[in-house]
Structures are given as structure tokens and as C-alpha cells.
Amino acid sequence: MESSAFALILTLALAAPVAPAERKCLLSGSWQSDTGCRMVVSTLGEDGRFSGSYLPGSATGDSEILTLPLEGSQQDAGLVPQPIFSFTMHWRLQDSETAQTTVFLGQCYVGSNGEEILHALWLRREATNSPVEDWKATWVGTSIFTRIK
Amino acid sequence: MESSAFALILTLALAAPVAPAERKCLLSGSWQSDTGCRMVVSTLGEDGRFSGSYLPGSATGDSEILTLPLEGSQQDAGLVPQPIFSFTMHWRLQDSETAQTTVFLGQCYVGSNGEEILHALWLRREATNSPVEDWKATWVGTSIFTRIK
Amino acid sequence: MESSAFALILTLALAAPVAPAERKCLLSGSWQSDTGCRMVVSTLGEDGRFSGSYLPGSATGDSEILTLPLEGSQQDAGLVPQPIFSFTMHWRLQDSETAQTTVFLGQCYVGSNGEEILHALWLRREATNSPVEDWKATWVGTSIFTRIK
Amino acid sequence: MESSAFALILTLALAAPVAPAERKCLLSGSWQSDTGCRMVVSTLGEDGRFSGSYLPGSATGDSEILTLPLEGSQQDAGLVPQPIFSFTMHWRLQDSETAQTTVFLGQCYVGSNGEEILHALWLRREATNSPVEDWKATWVGTSIFTRIK
Numbered sequence: 324m325e326s327s328a329f330a331l332i333l334t335l336a337l338a339a340p341v342a343p344a345e346r347k348c349l350l351s352g353s354w355q356s357d358t359g360c361r362m363v364v365s366t367l368g369e370d371g372r373f374s375g376s377y378l379p380g381s382a383t384g385d386s387e388i389l390t391l392p393l394e395g396s397q398q399d400a401g402l403v404p405q406p407i408f409s410f411t412m413h414w415r416l417q418d419s420e421t422a423q424t425t426v427f428l429g430q431c432y433v434g435s436n437g438e439e440i441l442h443a444l445w446l447r448r449e450a451t452n453s454p455v456e457d458w459k460a461t462w463v464g465t466s467i468f469t470r471i472k
Numbered sequence: 473m474e475s476s477a478f479a480l481i482l483t484l485a486l487a488a489p490v491a492p493a494e495r496k497c498l499l500s501g502s503w504q505s506d507t508g509c510r511m512v513v514s515t516l517g518e519d520g521r522f523s524g525s526y527l528p529g530s531a532t533g534d535s536e537i538l539t540l541p542l543e544g545s546q547q548d549a550g551l552v553p554q555p556i557f558s559f560t561m562h563w564r565l566q567d568s569e570t571a572q573t574t575v576f577l578g579q580c581y582v583g584s585n586g587e588e589i590l591h592a593l594w595l596r597r598e599a600t601n602s603p604v605e606d607w608k609a610t611w612v613g614t615s616i617f618t619r620i621k
Numbered sequence: 622m623e624s625s626a627f628a629l630i631l632t633l634a635l636a637a638p639v640a641p642a643e644r645k646c647l648l649s650g651s652w653q654s655d656t657g658c659r660m661v662v663s664t665l666g667e668d669g670r671f672s673g674s675y676l677p678g679s680a681t682g683d684s685e686i687l688t689l690p691l692e693g694s695q696q697d698a699g700l701v702p703q704p705i706f707s708f709t710m711h712w713r714l715q716d717s718e719t720a721q722t723t724v725f726l727g728q729c730y731v732g733s734n735g736e737e738i739l740h741a742l743w744l745r746r747e748a749t750n751s752p753v754e755d756w757k758a759t760w761v762g763t764s765i766f767t768r769i770k
Numbered sequence: 771m772e773s774s775a776f777a778l779i780l781t782l783a784l785a786a787p788v789a790p791a792e793r794k795c796l797l798s799g800s801w802q803s804d805t806g807c808r809m810v811v812s813t814l815g816e817d818g819r820f821s822g823s824y825l826p827g828s829a830t831g832d833s834e835i836l837t838l839p840l841e842g843s844q845q846d847a848g849l850v851p852q853p854i855f856s857f858t859m860h861w862r863l864q865d866s867e868t869a870q871t872t873v874f875l876g877q878c879y880v881g882s883n884g885e886e887i888l889h890a891l892w893l894r895r896e897a898t899n900s901p902v903e904d905w906k907a908t909w910v911g912t913s914i915f916t917r918i919k
Contacts (some may be wrong), residue, residue, distance in 0.1 A: 358756045371562075394545065398562040398571050398599075407573045407599055409560045413520075413547040422547050424556045426575045428595045428610065432603045442606040444910065445596055446577045446761075450547075450556055454581045456654045457591040461577070463612070463744075463761040463891065465912040507905045593761065595910070607805045612742065612893075612910040614763040669860075672790075694841065696860040696897075705871045705897055707858045710819075711845040720845050722854045724873045726893045726908070730901045738906040742893055744875045748854055752858050752879045755889040759875070761910070 347404045348431035348439045350397060354468040356380075362393070362468065371400035377412055397431070405432050408441075422450045427466070441468035476523060484520075485584040489535045496553045497580035511542070511617065520549035526561055545578075554581050557590075571599045576615070590617035645702045646729035646737045648695060652766040660691070660766065669698035675710055676712075695729070701732050706739075720748045725764070739766035794851045795878035795886045797844060801915040803827075809840070809915065818847035824859055844878075852879050855888075869897045874913070888915035 350373060359380025367373045377391045395410025400403045409428045415421070429443025447462040497523060503511045508529025516522045526540045543560025558577045564570070578592025596611040648671060652660045657678025665671045666672025685749045692710025707726045713719070745760040800914060801809045802873025806827025814820045850859045856875045862868070876890025892908040 333570070334550050349735075358499060359753070370748050380521075396543065396560060398573050403571070403599070405599065405601075407562070407571055407597055409556045409573055409575045411545060411560075413545070415510065415555070420613070422552070422556055424558055424577060426558045426560075426577045426595070428575045428597050430597065430599060430609065432606070434603055440603055440604055442609075444597075444610050446575070446593055446595060448556055448579065448593075449553065450579060452554075452555050454583055454589055454591055455657070456580070457579065459760060459763050460579065460591075461761055462592050462757060463759055463910060466756075508902070534796060552901055604806070607911050607913075608909060610910055612761060613905050615905075657838075674859050692843065694858060696871050701869065701897070703897065703899075705860070705869055707871055707873045709856045709858075711842060711843070711854070720850070720854055722845050722856055722875060724856045724858075724875045724893070726871060726873045726895050728804070728895065728897060728904065728907065730904070732901055738901055740901055740907075742895075744891055746854055746875050746877065746892060747889070748850070748852065748877060750852075750885055752881055752889055753817070755877065755879070758889075759878065759891050767881055 346433040346437065348406070348433050349410055350406070350441075352430055353471040354441060355471050356466045356468050358466060359467070361471070364395075367397075367400070369401075371397040371406075373408075373410070375410075381455065395427075405430060407431075424448050429466075429468075439470050441466075443468070453461075475514055477536065495582040495586060497555070497582050497590075499555070499580055499590075502617075502620040503590060503621050505615045505617050507615060509615070510620070516546075516549070518550075520546040520555075522557075522559070524559075544576075554579060556580075573597050578617075588619055590615075592617070640720070641713050644731040644735065646704070647740075648706055648729055648748075650702070651769040652739060653769050654764045654766050656764060659769070662693075665695075667699075669694065669695040669704075671706075671708070673708075680704070693725075694695075703728060722746050727764075728765075737768050739764075741766070793880040793884060795853070795888075797853070797855055797878055797888075800918040801888060802918050803913045803915050807913070808918070814847070815845075816848075816872060818853075819853075820844065820857070822857075833910075839914050842859040842874075842897060854878075871895050876913075882894070886917050 351367045352364060356453045362375060363376040363385045364373050364375040372393050375393050377393045391412045391414050393410045393412045396410060397406040400406055407430050409426060412425045414423055425445055425447040427443045427445045429441050431441050432442060434440045443466050445464055446467060448460050451457055451460045497594045500516045501515045510527040511524060513522050513524040522544050525541050526542050540561045540563050543561045544557060546555040546557045549555055556579050558575060561574045563572055574596040575595055576592045576594045578590050581589050581591065583589045592615050594613055594615060595607050600609045602607055649662045649665045659676040660673060662671050662673040670694050673691050675691050689710045689712050691708045691710045693706055695704040695706045698704055701762045705728050707724060710723045712721055723743055723745040725741045725743045727739050730738050730740060741764050743762055743764060746758050749758045750754055781813040793857050798811045798814045808825040809822060811820050811822040820842050822840050824840050838861050839858045840857045840859045842855060844855045847853055854877050856873060859872045861870055872892055874890045874892045874893045876888050879887050879889060881887045890913050892911055892913060898904055898907045
């Protein structure tokens, strides 16, 4: 009796699919965006902070840009399966005096197919000369990242 | 002759107004927003990173929130008079399971009256259960901060 | 008796302050924004649609622009005291081939001082050549309008 | 000689691919978004105005919503191959007192594969009680629409 009960439990355990909610989305690794950019999240601290690098796509027309360092953090890293994250890049076009900063705010999801996917919105700001010109300083958009395997 | 030349130089120096472009906007200190929030930027590192605390206004209806820690960075800190900055707050309402993160992206200006002023846009994101629900996760808005004296 | 009762009612009617919630914010008329723009909402249809004109401020640096026609609509016009509204402007800089469109989405409020005030966010889009460049096409910001008296 | 010259011209005409820049993106017809929504642009006026209907996807969790009427306009309709467009929907959840309005601002592109595609950003606003609460009224996001064949 005991052995058959054990076998039953084992069978159930083996057969039980891992619920999507139990899968975790991990930010570390290499990602590519739907707009042709690539990103590497290289380190991930215990406090949820991370750093990495960002490579804008050839589509940007800013071919003079190589790789940008990024700094960010996750919320409740290690505690929740699908953490919210944010990161920042400060940059400057080589042919321009203009400083720009981009911030991404997204969530790291486990999709219905079990694959990790990042959905993010971003704001990009260009330095202006005075508060009067500030109204035209900021762009907005979205990016979806999938893991490079 | 020398003394009168010196007096002339001194007079010119005293009379010369500091050009607005030479004034610097410093992020450290206490700020209040046009929406009733308060913010203290307490430390400012040589690499442009800073930390501080954020106190949402009573207007938010989220009275259970006390003070939120914030982490951020300036672009070209110490090099430009009106730096771009960004900062992030991760938070969680006490009466809710819902995690939220807010990112601010702004520029620290010296206004025409010589007073420092921060113009920022922000994105606020709420955790959702799946990519399918992601479309309704993000709010947007602006904040203008002036220094608390 | 009747005349004194009538007098009492009249007195009450004259003395009764109009509750803020009963005050209505009306979109028609002339408005100025916190960024130096002016707007006239000239007609207001029964179906909530309206038209008007928009004059960008000198602050925009786009001095070649004169007045732009705007088209919009209110939600539940005449039924709610503080209606949501939206309007659109299609425009083209005289020194440029680039077409742009701006959409405003806001709410018409009666402020605590009894004055009408419009709070709006806007998106501004510039035509690009292909979907690949679309990511950099859109700006975002806010405007607050008060009535020109 | 003549007939062979004619044959050559005919051959060239048949072989000449239509340049992508000459293809036009037409807004009229049925579209589906990357977030599971459907849209029909039913009429298209000479002045660029259009109307239609919008069906939010089952993904929204707002199953009580049926079809929403939309009103919009294109910039330079008929003159440019890839026009900018905007449209507005006013709506109200059946189980709610809360009025909402959504504005879309996008561009109608001919993709590299010759297929039409709409890239849009949107703002969604919920009515609030006063200017003090206005800061939390507005969501932002993007939608990509492809034609339903």
C-alpha cells in the first residue's frame, strides 16, 4: 500500500506541469528589441540593482553610437516571478553637443509559451536651454524584448 | 594710477551680473512639486549618482504611504549648468498586493529669475499578471519642482 | 403669507452659494496655456463637437506659424460639470517638409477657487519614412490652460 | 521594329516594381491590433475625416463593452502615401460611473513587405473629481495594427 501510494504521488509530481506563475523571469542575459536594439544585463545584485550595456540598432541612423552603459534596478527581485524593472542610459551623440537620457520602465514576464519577454515604455529627453523650451524635450515609446539564445 | 585701476576692476566685478548660463542648478536639497509632493535629495556622488526620499502629497489619497526611498543619477554632473537627471522609486501600497514603480526624467534649470526649477515627466507602472494585460499598466504625467527654502 | 413666503424663497435663492460640484466648466472661449500658447474654442455643437484655433507661443521658436485650426469633442457635454475633452491639430512648418499632428486629451475642471482650468496631456507626432523609424516619432507633454478674461 | 519596341516597353512596364514610396497606405477597412483589438474605419471623407468602430479585445477584461464609435482625421489625405492620423473614442464602462476617453495618434505605413501597417501611441484618460487628482488620470501605450484580410 505504501509503495503504491508513493508511486502515485511520484507520478502526480512528474506529471504536474509547472504553473506559469511559478516560472520566474530573470533579467540577466542578452535581449533583443522589436526595434532592432540589443541589450546585455551583465550583473544582478542581491538588492535588485543591475548594470549592463545597450546597443542601439542600425535603424536609429545614429551609427556613430557604439555601446551605452545602463544602470537599473528590479522591484522585489527574487520574491516575485515577474518583477517590474527600470533602467537609465545617459548618452551623447558624437556629432552633437546635445546630451540625452533615456529611462525604461517595464515588467519581466513569463509568456504563455513559457518564454521570457520584457514589455517596457520609455521616455527620452534632450537637454534644452531653458524651462521655456522644456515642453519640446521629451519623446515617448515602447519596446518589447525577447531573449537572444 | 594703480589703485584707481584696481578700483575700476573691483567696481566692474561687483557690478557684473552673473550670466544665467553660468549659474548652476544643483539637485541636492529639498524640493516641493506642483502636485503637493516633497522630495529630499540627500547625497550626491562624484559619479552623478544620488539618493534621497520622496513624500507623496496628501492629495494622492494614499495616506498610508510615508516616505519612499529614491535612487537616481545626473548626466554630466558638475560639467553642465543645467543637468538632465532621472530617478526611480519602487513602492507598494499598504492596503494592496500591487507593486508599483515610478521613474522620473527631468532637467534641472536655472529659471529667468535665477531660481532653480526642475521640469520632469514620469512614468508609473503597476504589476500585471501577464503580457496580455500589460497594455493597461502604465500612467504618464509631469511634475515641476521648486526648492523649499 | 404668500408674499412673505415668496420673499423667503427669493432670499434663500439669492443667498445660496452655488456648490462647486454644480458649477460647470465650459470649453468655449479663449484660453492661455502655462507654456505661452493661446487657444480659442469658437463653436460648440450639441453633440459635443467643437472647433477653434490655436496659436503657439513665441517660446516655440516656430515664429513662422500663425494660427492652427483645431477640431475636437467633449464627452457627455452638458451632462457632466467637468467634461473630458480631446482635440487635434494637423500642421506643417513653413520651412520644412515635415508634417506634424498634435492631439490633446484633457479634463475641464472647476478649481477650488471657482475658476475654470484645463489640465491636458498631449502627444505630438512627426511623419517618418518607414515603420523602422517610427520609434522616434512621438513627443509627450502636458499643458494647463486658464481662461483669458 | 515598332512592334518589338512596343513589346520592350510593355515588358519593362510589367517588370517594373512599384516603388514602396508610391504605394499608399489607406486607412479604410478592417484592422486588428497586437493587443487583440479590432477596428473598422468605415467612411473616409474628402477632407480627411473618418468614422468607424472599435472593438476592445477579450484581453481587456472589460467584456461588457461592445463596440465603440470612433471619430478621427488624416493629415494630407490623398496627398501623401503614408499619412499621419488620429482618432478619439469616448466611452463608459457599464459597471462604472467613470467616463473615459482614448486618443490614438499614429502613422499609416507601407511596410517593407508591401503590407500596410499602423503604428500608434495612445493616451487614455479617466474623469477625476478635481484638478488635485488630475495627476493620476492618464495612461499611455502603443498599438500596432495590421489589416484583416
